[in-house]
Amino acid sequence: MLVAIGLTVTALVLAPLAEPGYVLSYDMVFVPHQPWRAELVAPGDSLPRAVPLDALVSLASLAVPGWLVQRVALAAVLLLAAIGAGRLVPAERSVTRAVAALGYVWTPYLAERLLIGHWGLLLAYGALPWLVAAAIDVRRERPRALRRLALAALPAVVTPTGGLIALGTVAVLVARRAAIRRTTAAVGVLLLLNLPWLAAAGLTAADGRSDPAGVPAFAARAENWSGVLGALAGTGGIWNGQTTPVSRSSPLAPLATALVLAAAVVGFRTLRRRWPAGVAARLAGLAAAGFLAATLGALPGTAAVLRWAVAAVPGAGLLRDGQKFLVPYALLLAVAAALGVERLAARVADRGAVAGARVLCGAALLLPVVVLPDLAFGAAGRLRPVSYPADWDAVAARLDGRPGEVLSLPFGAYRAYPWNGGRTVLDPLPRYVDAEVLVDDTLWVGDLRVAGENRRAAEVGRVLAGGGPVAATGVRWVVVQRMAGVGPVDPAALAGLRVVYAGESLTLYENPATRRR
Structure with a gap:
């Protein structure tokens, strides 16, 4: 069922890409054949924001045309996110897995980052459920768990931000005093996979410090009456208003967010019980840290600190667009809310209202699509292929x-x-x-x-x-x-x-x- 959901969502979102050409939207740039140059792995005068992503695209375009690379990458984002979230949720019913899958793949975060062209970051978004599952297997000391961990991390480390999210996730979820060797091996694997952009950052002539004017420019923004915090709670709030779906301005969007949050609160207790001891709490800590990072540039007190940091501390510029780091929060929200729906539906069914339980599950399945209909059909036609003259x-x-x-x-x-x-x-x-x-x-x-x-x-x-x-x-x-x-x-x-x-x-x-x- 999860594969069917993933394929259906992919077909709905990427429907315009059935036409020939290239989708060009903000930072999403694909060309017929991207030439190979040393600067792709070691940019001399700029920070390695696209290392090793551009190098991988260049190598792939040696074998297949750029339009195919683009379609495979975007389809991978949607399929990984939907199937991974559905597999991750420790559910007793298949409908719960479906709710988690749709709740994670059909989000404002994915829509806004897709419109702004951050497809490399979205590969990390799609990979995170698989990475969390592999980290849990490492904790349980299951066979070949480290190999699965490395494989799950590969899509995430193609950008510095995705690599940091993956590294932080593994370090937090795997760390145990009783398993120092296994913890060191897992963190070492992630450091090794992040080495391309880390090495490039050390070799570039560009100053690792950033313009503090970028803090207010890239700060999370309100999308409706719920303000900045309400937008972030719904996984939205991207700094660029031109890449925000129109549906996010609806006065009903915060109400849908409140429903999902309520379901997540109910389901978190179940998540703690079904996962190994401490894993749910650690993922919640990651989610809280990501949410805090998203608010840094938007709140008066923390914004001043962030302005100082980006101007004085090399590499701190990664925190300017803090909304990027909502990925663990989005995953926890989807998984916990799905379990909350399962728990509430079971209570309704226990009272003899089996039909009511089915209606509740159906409503939970449809809610993401109802409140964000303009993700479908290439973000309501905004992601449409064109041909280069x-x-x-x-x-x-x-x-x-x-x-x-x-x-x-x-x-x-x-x-x-x-x-x-x-x-x-x-x-x-x-x-x-x-x-x-x-x-x-x-x-x-x-x-x-x-x-x-x-x-x-x-x-x-x-x-x-x-x-x-x-x-x-x-x-x-x-x-x-x-x-x-x-x-x-x-x-x-x-x-x-x-x-x-x-x-x-x-x-x-x-x-x-x-x-x-």
Whole structure:
């Protein structure tokens, strides 16, 4: 039954992906074939936010096209989440497993992170139920439990945030004084799997400290009358209002959250009884820590501390978008609430109202979909595949094997292309062409400016902001992209450059001065 639920949810959510093309939404960028470069595993001038994720995508695209990699990855998120949560709940009835599966896979957290394109983080979301199950097996000293633990952790460690969530989960759930060797082995496995991004973080020239302006920019936000805490309690509250499903503004959404929380309180007692001693309490501690991390940037007192930390402590910038860390909370909520429904349904049935018990279970199954209907059909059509214009292949072919930096203009991190329906997406050029591409990593959230960490990009940005020509920056190639709502690049900035290719959506220029170097 769990497989059927997983496949049904996957088909409902990803229905638009039956069409050809690529879904481009904020940080979710896939291209036909992502070239391999050393920077994918050891970025020299930026923090390893996509290590080893981009390297894995590049290797996969050597064997299969990027559109297939994208569909497999997104389907894996949904299938892992639904089946994993259903298997994890220690239930006596199959309907309880179904309630847990839907309660974990059909959430505001998954919808909002899908819209913002954090599919790598969502792999950790899908992997967490399997990781918790493997950690329980390690505690029980079952055969080959460490092997299952490593396998369950693999999808989670493709991003630093997912890797930290996985590491913290294993360390908290497995640790026992009576089993030091087994605890050390389990934590050691997770540290080893996190090594790619940890090593890259140690080698990069980028400053590990962050702009404190990112704290209010990335703080969790209210979505309805229940405020920030109410949004987080329902697993929502992402900082970007453009990636929040419309249904989250409904006045009924907090009431549904209250029902789920009440069921979870009832079911937590059952969870403690059916799991090994202490495991449920430890998972609750993880959930509480994740919830606290999500509130840090939103509460006045903790926000001030977080602003100091991100500016002074290398790596603390991971906490700016604290809502990411709600994953253990979302899992505990789904599992405990499912057991709560089971317990309440049993009480109703014991009083002779068998039909009432069935209605209760049916309502619990449907509740996630009823309160979040706009997750279906690609987030109500917002996740729809498009095709890259032919200009992209033409420019990529002309840059293939040609040395020199490539500057992407207009100078900014995100784009809104007419051929992508005007939807915002991270500039695909660095992934599309086999060259080093300079983009502005400064991030604007409304009127808030969050400085990036790439020093070379900042240097180029100063030249352009001062009205200087691109030729003065020393880059060899310039790609000017046509975007929705953005006029042409200032001709003065392109003075002295030679047109190599001119298409409807892209124009490629060369800086003749660099050819003599």
